Amino acid sequence: MSMPSDTVPVIYIPDELRQSDRVQRLVKHFESKFGDKPVFLVRVPGRVNIIGEHIDYVGYPVFPMALKQDIVMAVSVNTSPHIELTNLDADNYSDVTIDATNLEFPQPPQWYHYFQCGYKGVVERYCNGQPPLGLNVAVHGSIPPSSGLSSSSAMVCASAFATIIAFHQKTNLLSIPIDKLEITQLCIKSERYIGTDSGGMDQAIAILAEEGSAKYIEFIPELTAVNVRLPEGVDFYISHCGVSMNKAATAYYNTRVAETRLAAAYIAKKLNISGYRLGDQLWVVQQASAIPLALMGDKLKEIFDPNKHSAIPLALMGDKLKEIFDPNKHSYNKAEIVSVLGIDNDELERTFLSRVSEPIDTFRLYQRALHAYDEAYRVQEFRRVCETSGDVDRLGQLMNESHDSCRDLYECSHPKLDQLVQHALSYGAIGSRLTGAGWGGCIVSLVPADKSPAFEANMSRHSKFNCKSGPSGGALIYKLF
Numbered sequence: 001m002s003m004p005s006d007t008v009p010v011i012y013i014p015d016e017l018r019q020s021d022r023v024q025r026l027v028k029h030f031e032s033k034f035g036d037k038p039v040f041l042v043r044v045p046g047r048v049n050i051i052g053e054h055i056d057y058v059g060y061p062v063f064p065m066a067l068k069q070d071i072v073m074a075v076s077v078n079t080s081p082h083i084e085l086t087n088l089d090a091d092n093y094s095d096v097t098i099d100a101t102n103l104e105f106p107q108p109p110q111w112y113h114y115f116q117c118g119y120k121g122v123v124e125r126y127c128n129g130q131p132p133l134g135l136n137v138a139v140h141g142s143i144p145p146s147s148g149l150s151s152s153s154a155m156v157c158a159s160a161f162a163t164i165i166a167f168h169q170k171t172n173l174l175s176i177p178i179d180k181l182e183i184t185q186l187c188i189k190s191e192r193y194i195g196t197d198s199g200g201m202d203q204a205i206a207i208l209a210e211e212g213s214a215k216y217i218e219f220i221p222e223l224t225a226v227n228v229r230l231p232e233g234v235d236f237y238i239s240h241c242g243v244s245m246n247k248a249a250t251a252y253y254n255t256r257v258a259e260t261r262l263a264a265a266y267i268a269k270k271l272n273i274s275g276y277r278l279g280d281q282l283w284v285v286q287q288a289s290a291i292p293l294a295l296m297g298d299k300l301k302e303i304f305d306p307n308k309h310s311a312i313p314l315a316l317m318g319d320k321l322k323e324i325f326d327p328n329k330h331s332y333n334k335a336e337i338v339s340v341l342g343i344d345n346d347e348l349e350r351t352f353l354s355r356v357s358e359p360i361d362t363f364r365l366y367q368r369a370l371h372a373y374d375e376a377y378r379v380q381e382f383r384r385v386c387e388t389s390g391d392v393d394r395l396g397q398l399m400n401e402s403h404d405s406c407r408d409l410y411e412c413s414h415p416k417l418d419q420l421v422q423h424a425l426s427y428g429a430i431g432s433r434l435t436g437a438g439w440g441g442c443i444v445s446l447v448p449a450d451k452s453p454a455f456e457a458n459m460s461r462h463s464k465f466n467c468k469s470g471p472s473g474g475a476l477i478y479k480l481f
Contacts, residue, residue, distance in 0.1 A: 008474075043478070045070045052379040055375050062379060063216055066472040074137070075135060088138065093139075114194065160183060181223055197355050238443070238467055278347075331363055
């Protein structure tokens with residue numbers, strides 16, 4: 001049997017929380033929609049990734065913390081085969097009735113599709129062909145949507161917990177308390193129903209977080225999460241650039257996943273690495289090569305020709321001159337890749353590109369691999385500094401280097417994000433970087449505590465929202481009655 005610390009708590013809701021304005025409004029909304037009382041609440045936090053961007057899906061550890069902002073659901077079981085969803089923010093999220101016997105995930109994704117992910121994952125994993133269970137659910141989120149703070153994963157995880165508790169109450173088919181690692185793995189897989197090849201950081205921190213600590217989360221050889229105390233005397237601020245980005249609504253994210261897999265295959269072929277399987281992650285290649293992580297960047301320069309460029313139509317040459325004369329801006333086309341890998345176009349499409357929703361003809365392999373390996377090293381170094389010297393200047397340097405790499409090598413930033421980072425640094429931040437998938441959303445900044453009031457006042461003039469946040473706890477389930 002799992003120890004209590006290894007399970008998601010199921011507790012009676014404290015009176016102060018029951019009587020809070022937010023819970024009161026959510027319960028009243030539930031009662032007005034469904035004519036009944038909810039039986040339990042589920043709370044799952046958002047997260048900010050302090051450092052370690054786009055490397056969970058290549059196999060490397062990340063360094064996030066959970067936020068106070070969260071998704072809360074009020075839930076009860078109904079007698080139909082339907083999931084009835086309502087949102088307290090009715091202006092932006094319409095009520096929806098979902099046929100639990102026929103869950104579909106058309107594009108572009110809608111807010112309730114993330115609920116379907118968690119429900120479907122639990123039913124397929126645990127319910128062994130049992131008839132679908134109807135649910136009444138009222139939702140309220142304080143995580144700004146499409147901000148890179150993981151509102152979507154919080155919704156998936158909350159849905160999974162709601163479904164497990166409902167099946168337990170109605171059928172005793174599923175047992176509680178819920179094993180944290182088991183349900184985390186399920187939620188990681190379940191969110192992929194939406195079409196995004198996410199790596200698992202968001203679900204892991206949402207469920208495994210503990211109050212007061214960031215987490216160093218590893219995925220290979222198995223999922224583990226270690227508490228890391230952050231330095232004293234500094235604050236972390238989250239600021240929104242004003243551009244929203246839903247990573248599941250574009251091909252950007254899955255394209256980067258594909259490029260990292262292709263880079264791994266290319267490196268493995270060039271280094272004649274035995275044991276590599278087509279489609280393996282960059283972590284596998286580095287481990288099999290026995291090259292220290294800190295030296296992988298230099299090794300990549302030997303493998304890739306830094307002056308290689310794809311053919312560019314004459315009409316586009318003017319726009320591309322800056323890329324041509326930047327030695328880090330090179331790409332490979334499909335013909336070159338299949339030739340090096342010794343595969344055909346069908347296998348390229350099947351193994352690497354089947355989850356990319358838009359056509360892609362050229363691939364930046366060196367840049368994506370260099371970012372991943374350097375970022376993985378920065379995560380290791382960030383943890384080391386937190387656990388030893390607590391040198392905040394070094395931590396800020398690592399964050400700044402991470403943003404530069406995301407902007408220049410991974411190309412997942414946005415001019416508004418870059419501008420907001422510059423504002424943050426000019427107003428006293430020691431380090432600042434984009435957080436989340438990028439292409440919009442938020443930055444996270446490390447600020448000396450004595451400069452926080454001025455920083456907050458100044459950044460609020462440039463941000464859609466700006467808030468200070470410390471590490472919050474993970475998912476909780478509250479019994480209401």
